[in-house]
Amino acid sequence: MYDVTGAGDTVIASLGFALSSGYEIDKAIKFANLCAGVVVGKIGSATVSLDEVIAYESSLHQSSSISHIKNQNEIGILSQTLRAEGKKIVFTNGCFDILHVGHVKYLEEAKSYGDVLIVGLNSDASVKRLKGKTRPINTQEDRAFLLASLEAVDYVVGFTDDTPYSLIKTVQPHILVKGGDYKGKEVVGQDIADELRLTNFGEGISTTKIIERIQNEHC
Template sequence: MIKIDKIPNILVIGDLMIDEYLWGSCERISPEAPVQIVDINKESKVLGGAGNVINNLISLGANVEVLSVIGNDEAGLEVKQMLNSKNVKASLIEQKERKTSRKTRLMASHSQVVRYDKESKNDISQDSVKYLYEKFQEKINFFDMVLISDYNKGVLTRELLQKVITSANKNNKKVLVDPKGSDFSKYKGAYLLTPNKKEAEQETGIKIINETSLKDVLRILKNNADLSVSLVTLSENGIAILDDEGKVITKPTVAREVFDVTGAGDTVLASLGFALSLGYDISTSMEFANLAAGVVVGKLGSATVSMDEIEEYKASLHKSSIELHIKTKEEIELISKRLKNQNKKIVFTNGCFDILHKGHVSYLNVAKSFGDILILGLNSDSSVKRLKGEDRPINSEDDRAYILSALECVDYVVIFEEDTPYELIKMIQPDILVKGADYEGKEIVGSDISKVTKLVEFIDGKSTTKTIEKIKKATN
């Protein structure tokens, strides 16, 4: 894992756009045509295209600046506002009669139903090329790395690319490119390109079916674009490069689950650039990029990745799917902050949960229904003994945590040693605190911290104490 001993300064050049999402549910078919009817209940917008590279770099901790061309339109204004909100310095030229790209995705039950685009794809004007290159010349010595994010929308013309790459090489600055199109010669002289398997096959005319064909593809890419490093991303098979001795080196993927590959290429470009700008070699940078990609493909939409997510993800690779839900206090603090940044509603409850029964499961299901994420504070063995007596708990804290983590309604379990979970609640800052209905009229620990406190009725006749008494009677 890489260590950050400085904040890298990275320049991004490319096509900026708005990624718009319309979120809804689908329960019926239109009587007008055989199509789904989606009831929209939420809309969201994020920077897309080169903007997703920027988002990832910011999330990783880099200082970022951007050069691009936008239209004099509503989407262009939204792009500028989003960049300003992120404190990203931007040298943008507004070109008349040009449409800033807007991609709108209709999402139903977390699946993409349709996408429609509004944009210009023609090359930018000569005046725009001149402006961008002049700005590049002014700024090049302030940056550790140049990332080019090409979405084939006309900003990155052959002329501009060659001017930028030539100037960067003269100033000993690496240029990394996420390419598009069928002619990679326009990126000639770049340090590396990040084509996916399909793009690399189209460019070389060779189908990648084994290591021999992969080696041929990498060799042709290197020669045709005069690259320092020849690289291909291979989806679930990771990232491959051709080393200095002409051997193929593959770093396998580390994705646990794949929900959406939207923007994964942007994350690879950003994370490679970030690691290389810190002085790491290409092998270490590839491993870092693989981890970053493994995080984002487990999210919906064009996603970003942070250093703590990558650290957490790397540690999770050696755990079972159930153990992944058991967190330390340090881990849950970082997770809670991240969830709040994502506007997730956090629900918290706590207890001993010694012998799990129907009443517990019902209670936890109701608790989860109040928000997006349920975090359960679990009393440690020593804490249970102080509260319940020397003959408790029946099940150890490890066993209790494991069983609770296997429940679909429980997102995270964190064990606490204290008699009350006050410090844990203070750390998590939940939106909703849940306790049993038997706390009606009593002081509830943490109610001064959470926004809302809710009480949940228990199922009559279901309790750990009664279960233990029944077992004792049966054994006497």
């Protein structure tokens, strides 16, 4: 059953919101259509929440993981809406080149600090600059898809700079999470987040050590 009451108002309001938040016109129209798609599934005049829009968009994708991968403009509007809904946003970032159990435990703990976990992901060029010419092992697209498939991760967004400062400024997280090895060090973005929390990846577990072990065993 579909009730088109208020669908036009929903399109106008959501389109204006998206455009004022920096969305390009084509993406703003897509967002407005998604909002209208949710509203017409309700009886009478109704409102729509971000969670409903996300769930509806996911149902339109063959793979729900893809719908959790966003660009910086998209994550900006999502973050604004999440804060307006009273959700506590947690942010962390990394290369996540070869996803391992230490990463998963770290991300699960990060998610436990709030309602929504956003993961900033270094681009391939950024990883190469930071880790060397033989990295990354996995492409940004593959790394993003794997992260987005994790239950603890709500959104993944790539960034091209060597640090995620610009992205953190866009997200404006309540809590910034980094590895325990940053204890006593200045963390990029800690001046933006309300709170900084340090947690361990897992002792003795790292992508570099995994690569070294593979090379030692097969070279």
